[in-house]
Amino acid sequence: MREAVRWAPERVRDLYVTDEAAERYAEFVEPAREQGRYVHTVSEEVLAAMCDAETPQGVAAVVDQAPTTLAEVLAGSPRLLVLLTHVRDPGNLGTVVRAADAAGADAVLVSAASVDLTSPKVVRSTAGSLFHLPVVTGLEIGATLAALSQAGVRSLAADGAGSRTIDESDLTAPHAWVMGNEAWGLPEEIRSACDEVLRVPIHGRAESLNLAMASTICLYASARVQRA
C-alpha cells in the first residue's frame, strides 16, 4: 500500500482505512489524502470483509492495473529480465517479482496460463515490488522468445538439463532468464528455442531448488556480473 502510494500514486483510486490504521500508517495515508485520493474510514468488520487476509492490517486500496506491453519493455533496452512460464503458485510469482526488483531487473515477463498477477496472495508476496517494476502478463512463449532475440536480449533457460552452470556463461550482455513450471519445469520445445540452457549447480544431495530460490539465484548471479 505504502509502495503503491509512493511509486504509483496515479493508480491508487480509493483507500479504505480503520481509524486505528489511519494513525498507524499516517506516513502514506496522509500523502494519499493530500494527493486527492478518496480515503474512506471504515470499521474493522467492514475491512475484514473486504480483505481475504487472515490478519488484515487495517488498510485496503483499490489500485488500477498498469498494463505494460513487451514492446514497451524492449523499447527501454533492458539488460536483465525474467520470463516465468506457466507459474502456478501465487507465492512463487510474488516472490520472483520481489527478487527481480531487488536484483534491479528491468521487468518481469509472465506467460499465459500462469497464476493471476492481481490475486491477493500474489500482490502480498511481492511486498510492494509490484509497484516498482513493470510486469507483463499473458505472453505467448514462442513469440516472446522471438521478440527478445529480435531486440538483442539472449534467452537463458534455467534448467537442470543445462550442461553448463549459470556461473560458466557470460552474463554481461542483456539477457532474460526463462523459468519453468513448478512441477514439470521447462518442456524440451521451450528449452531448445532458448539461446542457452544453464543449470544452477547443486553441490549437495538436494534434487532441485524451488522456483523462487532458483530465480533468485539466477537474477543475483546476473546482477553481480552486470554491476561489477
Next chain:
Amino acid sequence: MREAVRWAPERVRDLYVTDEAAERYAEFVEPAREQGRYVHTVSEEVLAAMCDAETPQGVAAVVDQAPTTLAEVLAGSPRLLVLLTHVRDPGNLGTVVRAADAAGADAVLVSAASVDLTSPKVVRSTAGSLFHLPVVTGLEIGATLAALSQAGVRSLAADGAGSRTIDESDLTAPHAWVMGNEAWGLPEEIRSACDEVLRVPIHGRAESLNLAMASTICLYASARVQRA
C-alpha cells in the same frame, strides 16, 4: 520419505502406505521392506487422519530424530554453515535447510526460540534435505558464536546494516552465515558479536529480501567462491 529411506534408513521405524501408494512409490517402499522396516498397509481414510497435509500422498513414516551437536559439526572442519536465529516461519526454516543442502553446506544451526524442526510443515518444505545434512537445534547464540570462533569459523552476519556487500568480503575461509528473525532481523548485540556484518545488495527499489531468499543468495555466494 524416499530421501529418508535412501539416506537415513536406520532412522526409519515404520512406513504407512495405501495400496495405491505402495505401487506408485515401489522405488522406496520395496527397499524399506527389504531393510526390515515395518511397512503397514492402511486405507486412505486412516492415512488422511495420520497426516495434516491437505493432499496426503498416500505414504507416511515414523522417523527417529538424529540429534547432532554443535561439537560434532565443528569436529568435521566445516567450511560453510548457516545459523538461523529466532526463525519462526516453518516454510522459511525448511527452505533454508533445502538451500543449505543444495549449496553443499556442512550443516544448519538453529537457535533456541525458533520454530520446531519436526513440525510437518518444516519437514515437507525441506523436500527431503532434512535427511541429507545435519541440523543442530536449540542453540544459545552467544555460546555458538564463541564456539565457531574457537573452531576457526568466521561468523558473518547477513544484515542490511552491513557497510560491505556479501560479494565484497572474502568468502574462501570457513564461515557461518548468521541470519536474523523474519520480522526484526538481527539485534545489535548479535551483529556486534559476529566477525563481520555484510549486506545482500539491493539494486532496485525493494526494501528487503525475505529470509529464505537472503539465505539462499548468501549460501550460493559462498559456494561459488569456495568451489571455484
